[in-house]
Amino acid sequence: MEIFVRRATAADQSDWLHMRKALWNYHPEEELAAEQALMLANPKNAVFLVFVDGAIAGMLEASLRDYGEGCHSSPVGYIEGWFVYDYFRGKGAAGALVSAAEDWARGQGCAEMASDTWLGNDVSVRAHNKLGYQEVERLIHFAKRLYS
Numbered sequence: 731m732e733i734f735v736r737r738a739t740a741a742d743q744s745d746w747l748h749m750r751k752a753l754w755n756y757h758p759e760e761e762l763a764a765e766q767a768l769m770l771a772n773p774k775n776a777v778f779l780v781f782v783d784g785a786i787a788g789m790l791e792a793s794l795r796d797y798g799e800g801c802h803s804s805p806v807g808y809i810e811g812w813f814v815y816d817y818f819r820g821k822g823a824a825g826a827l828v829s830a831a832e833d834w835a836r837g838q839g840c841a842e843m844a845s846d847t848w849l850g851n852d853v854s855v856r857a858h859n860k861l862g863y864q865e866v867e868r869l870i871h872f873a874k875r876l877y878s
Contacts, residue, residue: 731783733822735830738777738789740770746777749789753813778830780814780823788814790827792834798844800866807835809845812854819853828861 738746743766750762769775774794780787791811798806809831814824835843845863847854855865 731821733787733826734781735778735826736781738770738779740767742779743767745786746779746789749813749815750811753811775810776831776834778827778834780818780827780830782818782821782823785818786815787818787821787823788812788827790831792831794835794838794840795844798842799846799869800864801842801844803841805838805840807831807838807840807843809843812845812857824857825861 743763746766747759747763750766751759754762769777769791776792778790778792780789789811790809790813793808793810794805795808796804796806798808809828812824812827814827832843843863845858847858849868
C-alpha cells in the first residue's frame, strides 16, 4: 500500500469540498466552499490531502493560532478539520496527514500542536490518542434564548 500526502491546491477544491461537507454537514455548502479560497490564500493555513494507492483518502486543515488549550508556547499548530473516508481508516492515512501537519507546524516555528473534537466523537478521540495527543481540557457551552 502506497500512502502519499501533499498540499491541496485550487484544483483540488471539488474533492476537498466533498470531504468538508461530510465533516461539517450542518454548514451550508456555499459557506464551506467560500472558506476554501480564503484558506489557500492565507499563509497561516495549510490543507493536506492524503492518497492511498492513488485514491484520495482524506484531508486535514491546519492553522497557526496564538493559543491552544493546554499549550505553553505560541504560535501553536492547530488541527482545524480532519477527515478520512471510512474505507481508509486504520490504514495509516490519518497518521500520514497528522505527520504532514506537524512537520508544517514545526517549519512555522511551532513547538506544539493542538486539536479538538466533540465530546461524543469517540472515533476522533481514539485517533488523537493513537497519534500521541492527550486530552487537556473539557468545555461545556451554554445558551439561553432571550426571546420566544
